Amino acid sequence: MPDTSKVITSQRFSQGFTYESYLAQVSGNRENYQQNDAAFKLSPEDAKFFKDFVKRLGGVKVLAILEDWCPDVHRGLPILARIAQASGMELRVFYRDKNPDIINLYLNQGKFQSIPVFAFFNKDLKPLCHWIERPEVATRFTEQVLAELTKKQLSEEELRQERRKRNAAMSDSWRQETVKELKELLAKTTAKIS
């Protein structure tokens, strides 16, 4: 667990964007967020899980580190925002490249500034856990596509078929897998602090 106390102070946390203020100033990709947001449903059971987690800790803060251009951010941030809204978590959004001291606390494999990072804290900003980039299923997808497309160049018809198949597969399962991974992460955190 990184020592965040000197970097992510209460004052610093409050300087982040709220989700609404973040979206209001995004220029090019708001449509991507809106599409992902519209397609995502947080089930009542999942909403209860996150709400119970927040209640148990007496308040939770979550910090999202990102850049506007990233497709993983377009998919992930609306999910986190919905979870925060449903559970009462306080969400603040920070740009990675303007906040190198923050992203450097959460380097992927110790060196990559992968985004998004969702970092969870208790109400006093004591770090709880963090999640990086995308669900495992999405990583496997990129590996699989790479393997397939490295082997051969597909015909136009094959590409069309793949497009239908992939878009359907990606649309919901990645979002639900993100929720599942966040639940598992927070459940482990709960077990540790119990």
Add this chain to the structure above:
Amino acid sequence: MAKNNASKIKTDSDIKILKDRITTFCAQTGYQLSPQADAIINDIVNMKRLTGDYFCPCQPQRLPETVCVCQAVRNGLVKILGACFCNLIISNIKDEE
């Protein structure tokens, strides 16, 4: 100071090399660069600084096939997803489905 200047010149040169490579690929294929290409190219150049080559920042493997322009994109990924993994190269064809 001298070290910083040398580093900046090197980075600028890396950016130019990569941008030229991608622009040429887009011209050959009819794809487009993302409006946020400069930010994404900076990320890929940072990957070169960290790993030694222009690896895609959105793919977990560091293989010759994942150096930008990656093999998946060369073999049709943009036609499947509408964009490459990191949204740098995008299709200029509206989704017909």
